[in-house]
Each structure stands twice: as C-alpha cells, then as structure tokens.
Amino acid sequence: MLILGELLLLCTDTEHPKILITGGLGQLGVGLAKLLRRKFGKNNVILSDIRKPPNHVYHDGPFIFSDILDSKNLREIVVNNNISWLIHYSAVLSAVGENNVALAKEVNITGLHNILDIATDHGLRVFVPSTIGAFGPSSPRNPTPELCVQRPRTIYGVSKVHAELMGEYYHHRYGLDFRCLRYPGIISANSNPGGGTTDYAVQIFHTAVKTGCFECNLRSDTLLPMMYIDDCLRATLEFMEAPADSLLSRTYNISAMSFTPHDLVQEMQKVLPELKVTYNVDPVLQAIADGWPMVLEDIAARRDWGWKHEFDLSELVQTMLTHITTSNQRAQAN
Ligand SMILES: NC(=O)C1=CN([C@@H]2O[C@H](COP(=O)(O)OP(=O)(O)OC[C@H]3O[C@@H](n4cnc5c(N)ncnc54)[C@H](O)[C@@H]3O)[C@@H](O)[C@H]2O)C=CC1
Numbered sequence: 452m453l454i455l456g457e458l459l460l461l462c463t464d465t466e467h468p469k470i471l472i473t474g475g476l477g478q479l480g481v482g483l484a485k486l487l488r489r490k491f492g493k494n495n496v497i498l499s500d501i502r503k504p505p506n507h508v509y510h511d512g513p514f515i516f517s518d519i520l521d522s523k524n525l526r527e528i529v530v531n532n533n534i535s536w537l538i539h540y541s542a543v544l545s546a547v548g549e550n551n552v553a554l555a556k557e558v559n560i561t562g563l564h565n566i567l568d569i570a571t572d573h574g575l576r577v578f579v580p581s582t583i584g585a586f587g588p589s590s591p592r593n594p595t596p597e598l599c600v601q602r603p604r605t606i607y608g609v610s611k612v613h614a615e616l617m618g619e620y621y622h623h624r625y626g627l628d629f630r631c632l633r634y635p636g637i638i639s640a641n642s643n644p645g646g647g648t649t650d651y652a653v654q655i656f657h658t659a660v661k662t663g664c665f666e667c668n669l670r671s672d673t674l675l676p677m678m679y680i681d682d683c684l685r686a687t688l689e690f691m692e693a694p695a696d697s698l699l700s701r702t703y704n705i706s707a708m709s710f711t712p713h714d715l716v717q718e719m720q721k722v723l724p725e726l727k728v729t730y731n732v733d734p735v736l737q738a739i740a741d742g743w744p745m746v747l748e749d750i751a752a753r754r755d756w757g758w759k760h761e762f763d764l765s766e767l768v769q770t771m772l773t774h775i776t777t778s779n780q781r782a783q784a785n
C-alpha cells in the first residue's frame with residue numbers, strides 16, 4: 452500500500468509537465484528554466500544547448516547537451532526523459548543570420564522540422580517563439596495586427612514565418628499542440644542578447660552604468676516594440692498553461708511598450724543625468740529595424756488567455772539600472 456508521501460509524490464509527478472528547453476543558454480533560456488523550476492520542480496525542467504554552461508547554471512538543475520540538428524539524439528532525450536513540453540529556443544537571430552544565412556537556414560528551418568516531427572510523434576506540447584522580425588516593410592507598422600501581410604526581408608524573419616506556418620499546419624493536420632508567441636525585443640539585466648537588431652536596448656544599460664556614455668547603432672527615432680524579460684517569461688508560462696479550447700489562434704502577438712533610442716535615453720537620464728549618447732548608425736541593422744513593427748497589437752492575447760504586461764518604460768529603466776548597479780557592486784566587493 453502507498454503511504455501518503457509516496458502518493459503525493461506520484462500525484463505531483465503526473466500533474467507536472469516534464470519540460471525540455473532547447474537553446475537554453477541564450478538570453479532567455481536560463482531565466483525561463485528558473486521560472487518553470489519554481490513552478491514545476493527543479494528536476495522537471497531540463498535545460499539544453501550545444502555550449503558548455505557556466506557553473507551556476509550547471510549546478511542549478513538538469514543540463515544536457517542537445518544539438519537540434521541531431522534528430523536521433525533529440526528523440527532519445529525526449530523518450531528517455533518522458534518529456535511532455537518542449538520549449539524550442541534554439542535560433543540564429545536577425546543580425547547574426549544576415550551574416551551567416553546558411554547557418555540560419557540550418558538551425559532555424561531544418562532544426563524546426565526536427566522539433567515539429569519529434570513533438571508530433573510523441574504527442575508533446577511545443578512552444579516556438581516567433582518575433583516582431585516575422586513582419587516586413589509591407590506589413591502595417593503602427594500598429595501591426597496579428598493577421599496581416601508578412602513579407603520579412605531577413606532570413607531570420609523568413610524562417611520565423613515558416614515556423615509559424617509549419618506549426619499551425621501540423622496543428623491542423625496532425626493535432627500537434629503547437630503554441631507560438633511573437634516576442635518584441637527583450638530587455639534583460641542578467642543575460643546578454645545573442646546578436647539581434649534590438650540588442651542596443653540591452654547594451655546601453657551595461658555600458659551607461661560602466662562608462663557614462665554609449666554609441667547607439669540605430670537612429671535616435673527608431674521606434675520598436677520592446678518588453679522586459681520577466682513579462683516575456685511569464686507570458687510564455689501563462690500561454691503554455693492556457694486551456695487549448697481558449698486558444699482561438701496558435702500564434703499570438705504580445706506587447707508591452709514601444710520606444711525609440713531617444714525615448715530610452717531621456718528616461719535613463721532621469722537617473723543618470725550625465726549620460727552621453729552618440730549615434731553611429733549600422734546601415735544593415737537600420738534597414739532591418741525600418742521594416743519591423745513600430746507598435747505591436749496584442750488584442751487577441753489579452754482577450755483569449757488574459758495576457759497583461761506589468762513593465763512600462765519607466766519601470767523597465769528603474770529595474771534594469773537597479774539590477775545592474777547592484778550586481779556590479781557585488782562583483783566589486785568580491
Ligand atoms: N531575445 C529576444 O529579443 C527575442 C528572442 N526571440 C526568440 O526567442 C528564442 C530565444 O532567444 P534568445 O535566448 O534571445 O536567443 P540567443 O541567440 O541568445 O540563444 C540561442 C541559443 O541557441 C543555441 N543554438 C544555436 N544552434 C543550436 C543548435 N544547433 N542546437 C541547439 N542549440 C543551438 C545557441 O547556442 C544559443 O544559446 C529564439 O527562438 C528567438 O528567435 C524572439 C523575439 C525576441
């Protein structure tokens with residue numbers, strides 16, 4: 452006969468999803484693993500990547516090597532660990548992708564095919580993030596609705612539209628529980644961005660605190676949708692938990708705020724009045740940003756599964772500066 456403790460353990464094990472995060476050592480994966488582990492238990496969330504994790508990540512919970520291009524190995528990991536949710540974070544982002552189209556095609560398209568096939572074969576719930584980069588210059592840019600023309604001009608954007616369409620196709624054709632959010636540019640203090648067009652909005656905080664100045668690679672009036680990482684990760688968890696019958700769509704925009712470099716600098720100068728910012732525009736990045744949404748409309752996410760952001764520009768700036776200043780002080784003290 453089972454004693455109460457064993458019974459409770461069995462219930463928790465069956466109630467909690469067993470989650471694999473691919474590409475987990477990038478800007479977003481470690482934070483998501485922390486959030487999911489808090490909710491579902493440390494051992495129910497496996498972080499994976501093709502790189503060696505820093506010590507604190509290795510000791511925080513299960514980590515394994517997984518190359519999404521090795522479909523046999525990926526399948527073994529899913530089967531051996533009884534995975535039920537797959538969070539597919541591996542990707543080559545917009546700026547890196549324009550410098551290496553072949554790599555972006557392989558990781559973002561071939562890799563995605565492996566993920567969708569394995570998720571379908573094993574009945575997984577699969578999350579694939581899309582991006583504001585899935586829109587292009589012919590999309591309405593202010594605001595950009597959920598459903599509109601999508602003709603991106605980057606390999607990153609093309610591969611993300613492909614992911615949205617393939618995932619929705621697998622959902623309708625094979626019943627795959629595919630879920631996709633179009634993230635804005637994500638701002639985080641403890642993790643670095645992986646080579647995108649919106650990276651300036653993270654780098655500016657670190658450089659400003661360290662040196663008091665910053666050289667921005669986008670024009671001062673470039674309006675783009677952005678979100679603080681805590682909102683992004685919470686949205687991902689809430690969306691994954693949403694009952695399937697509440698989801699009228701499988702791909703949603705999510706939005707929090709839009710700002711230009713000028714707006715961001717003005718807000719930062721309220722705390723760092725001496726901050727000096729100069730502009731040295733990168734024409735490749737500027738052309739990408741000029742084709743992306745200025746404001747993302749997210750009515751459907753708010754209506755269907757209750758999405759609500761918490762951080763606006765002033766909260767973002769205060770939180771980022773507090774985090775960075777505190778961790779710099781801690782590093783200096785050690
Ligand atoms: N960070 C952002 O502002 C936004 C991110 N997203 C999406 O969210 C997801 C996560 O983004 P980030 O963490 O910022 O990306 P990132 O570029 O920081 O990290 C991507 C990770 O993928 C890994 N990776 C590359 N090739 C791989 C392979 N063959 N097998 C397994 N892993 C591989 C890399 O080692 C890296 O750790 C991506 O799909 C990205 O497109 C979408 C919109 C905004």
Ligand SMILES: CC(=O)[C@H](N)C(=O)O
Binds near residue numbers: 545635
């Ligand atoms: C918005 C994104 O998808 C990413 N941060 C990028 O700039 O490529």
